[in-house]
Amino acid sequence: KQEVTQIPAALSVPEGENLVLNCSFTDSAIYNLQWFRQDPGKGLTSLLLIQSSQREQTSGRLNASLDKSSGRSTLYIAASQPGDSATYLCAVTSNTGNQFYFGTGTSLTVIP
Amino acid sequence: NAGVMQNPRHLVRRRGQEARLRCSPMKGHSHVYWYRQLPEEGLKFMVYLQKENIIDESGMPKERFSAEFPKEGPSILRIQQVVRGDSAAYFCASSQFPPGQGRGNYGYTFGSGTRLTVV
Numbered sequence: 001k002q003e004v005t006q007i008p009a010a011l012s013v014p015e016g017e018n019l020v021l022n023c024s025f026t027d028s029a030i031y032n033l034q035w036f037r038q039d040p041g042k043g044l045t046s047l048l049l050i051q052s053s054q055r056e057q058t059s060g061r062l063n064a065s066l067d068k069s070s071g072r073s074t075l076y077i078a079a080s081q082p083g084d085s086a087t088y089l090c091a092v093t094s095n096t097g098n099q100f101y102f103g104t105g106t107s108l109t110v111i112p
Numbered sequence: 113n114a115g116v117m118q119n120p121r122h123l124v125r126r127r128g129q130e131a132r133l134r135c136s137p138m139k140g141h142s143h144v145y146w147y148r149q150l151p152e153e154g155l156k157f158m159v160y161l162q163k164e165n166i167i168d169e170s171g172m173p174k175e176r177f178s179a180e181f182p183k184e185g186p187s188i189l190r191i192q193q194v195v196r197g198d199s200a201a202y203f204c205a206s207s208q209f210p211p212g213q214g215r216g217n218y219g220y221t222f223g224s225g226t227r228l229t230v231v
Contacts, residue, residue, distance in 0.1 A: 004154075034220065036222070041227075042224060042225075043118075043203060043222050043223055043224035043225045044155075044203065044205075044222040045222075046220070046221065046222070089154075089155070091155075098145075098160040098167055098168040098210060099145065099157035099160060099168065099171070100145075100147075100155075100157065100220065101157075102147075102154045102155040102156075103154060104153070104154040105154065
């Protein structure tokens, strides 16, 4: 069964810093990997989607990489802002499954 | 495009009552997924439906929970005789194609969730 782990569980940084969030998964046979943002009491907002054949995706200050063979993905956030404070979730879909497997998230706080 | 619409946003039920959660997928999406997020836990898959069909319900509790996605109207997640342990946020997602079908760069779009509180 696929297991997704996110490290660290919580992270606090001063505004303006660059930061990296980590995601690892146990089964490398994935179809895609998606990073989401979840604000307290709110739903999930999709940030970046990486297909298994891709190595990275970029959107604005966000860059996500995927190393399928080692079962790892990173989300890089440049020049962090207080508005980036949220929980960031990593999720993978297997080739044969109908579901995403979610990590438990990294809670990010950006201090003004 | 209004996105994935879930209602109600908040639902309070007494123990033993029934809870009905509704999800309208994005326009053009025919695949619906339900996830549950228990307090302090990650999102867990419950069920995957296409129009009028349950494709995968491997994450659904065996009793009291059911889901449908009729030909017309929203998908419904129904919880009968609710208990305190059912208190959670229930999220619905939709996609144009199912995952693992090689149809290109399509992911899930999630709704804002229904927060169920059982008192």
